[in-house]
Amino acid sequence: MELLYLTADDVTKLLNMPEALSVVESAFKEHGMKQVQMPAKSYLYFPEGDLRTMPAYLKNAGIAGVKIVNAHPGNPANGLPTVMAVVMLNSIETGAPLAMMDGTYLTNMRTGAAGGVAANHLARRDATVVGMIGAGRQAMTQLQAITIIRDIKTVKIVDVSTTTCNRFRKNMAELGCDIVIAGSIREACNCDILVTTTPVRAPIVADGWVQEGTHINAIGADAKGKEELDPQILKRSTIVIDDYAQATHSGEINVPLNNKIITVDDIHSTLGEVVAGIKQGRTSDNEITVFDSTGLAIQDISTANHVYQQAVKTGIGARLKLF
Ligand SMILES: NC(=O)c1ccc[n+]([C@@H]2O[C@H](COP(=O)([O-])OP(=O)(O)OC[C@H]3O[C@@H](n4cnc5c(N)ncnc54)[C@H](O)[C@@H]3O)[C@@H](O)[C@H]2O)c1
Structure with a gap:
């Protein structure tokens, strides 16, 4: 069993804003039509910051996964970003992990895309x-x-x-x-x-x-x-x-x-x-x-799925053996 591992550089190569706008618009449509499962994000609170888990299943897109993201305002003083995210994608047929990727650039892109979708309609x-x-x-x-x-x-x-x-x-x-x-x-x-x-x-x-x-x-x-x-x-x-x-x-x-x-x-x-x-x-x-x-989370998982599909198509990323 292997999964595809994509670094921040890989994700940056594989995602642009027109594509993010398109997949995020579809994800919102699925959300509006109640075709997704998305429990509200859950927070763990630490003295120094927090850790959030964000799961989603998009039925029409046929993908599930979870983003794990932190917010530690004191990190920059220690040479680390405030926010760091990873996204895991899982097969809906078997539950098998498909990919793990950096989610920081992806978060910025899917947030921008949501703003674009909103402005387009409003x-x-x-x-x-x-x-x-x-x-x-x-x-x-x-x-x-x-x-x-x-x-x-x-x-x-x-x-x-x-x-x-x-x-x-x-x-x-x-x-x-x-x-x-x-x-x-x-x-x-x-x-x-x-x-x-x-x-x-x-x-x-x-x-x-x-x-x-x-x-x-x-x-x-x-x-x-x-x-x-x-x-x-x-x-x-x-x-x-x-x-x-x-x-x-x-x-x-x-x-x-x-x-x-x-x-x-x-x-x-x-x-x-x-x-x-x-x-x-x-x-x-x-x-x-x-x-x-x-x-x-539907913004993250739909965008990550697009990145994963592009990675498979172009052969970008490293295969990691799980078992
Ligand atoms: N809605 C979402 O999906 C979503 C996603 C990511 C981040 N966020 C939130 O968006 C905010 C910004 O995130 P970011 O990644 O751009 O952070 P950032 O640190 O890159 O940018 C925030 C900017 O706000 C400026 N700022 C702070 N106080 C200000 C004030 N009073 N007047 C004018 N400017 C001020 C800072 O100088 C900084 O340049 C955070 O609150 C973050 O939690 C929301």
Whole structure:
């Protein structure tokens, strides 16, 4: 019995954003049609960080697996990344392990792809200006995906670190947009599509700064107690979540729900229901739409399956003997 072992370099060679957008869109559709099994991610808490396991089975794609991912904020001081992930894929017929691969780049790509799928269904067709709060790793893949689904001309980026903004501008230059470093979060909010990718635990986007017609990808809040948006924004928005159990526990809506500023009746739908055509996406040009993303195992497993298929086709990766 052997399994295919794929390093971060292998995964990077085998995955691009148009492909990630396509497999993640299909995964959300399966989720909307209730064709997946996906228990909410489970957390182990340590003094230094946490470890999350994220299993999923996608019936139509015919694949199952689990991502194991940590978050240890003190790691960089010891020369290690904060977040490291591995994905295991298993055969649904025999349960046999098929592949084990680095999941860090894959996580960034599938998160960007989810933002692209959300913007495709929820942002105005004529959107040309993207505002970005946070210029780190997730910001880059969000923009890569959004520029594929809309004709983006201008990007306004803001981060507490000017160095990070400059790195973002350099790395994203190939996308061909005019990337402007905004002087404030308020300035970045003057846009058609707003993307928030910061780890903050208290709102940094004020209600009055978000204009009618904006679509927001709220990406940063992915654990209990985190939030980036003034809850009053949610009160005047169409709220689309990725998954009920995860979003209510750890998404952008978790704190406003606990504080009873919004109720579960304020949730419009899941993204999967919109992709599957069960619920409507944007219905008018002046509606504010919010995609509350916590990150789903179906995104990881569908993307990893695509990487695995490409690896088998191209002969990339090492075969490891199990027994
Ligand atoms: N929804 C998902 O699926 C998903 C997936 C991965 C990561 N995340 C979350 O997204 C967030 C960002 O992850 P990342 O990998 O991009 O991290 P990162 O460290 O690469 O980037 C975060 C950036 O936010 C900036 N920042 C921090 N506070 C700020 C503030 N007050 N104003 C402006 N900028 C600020 C930092 O300087 C940094 O550049 C984290 O909270 C992470 O947990 C969510």
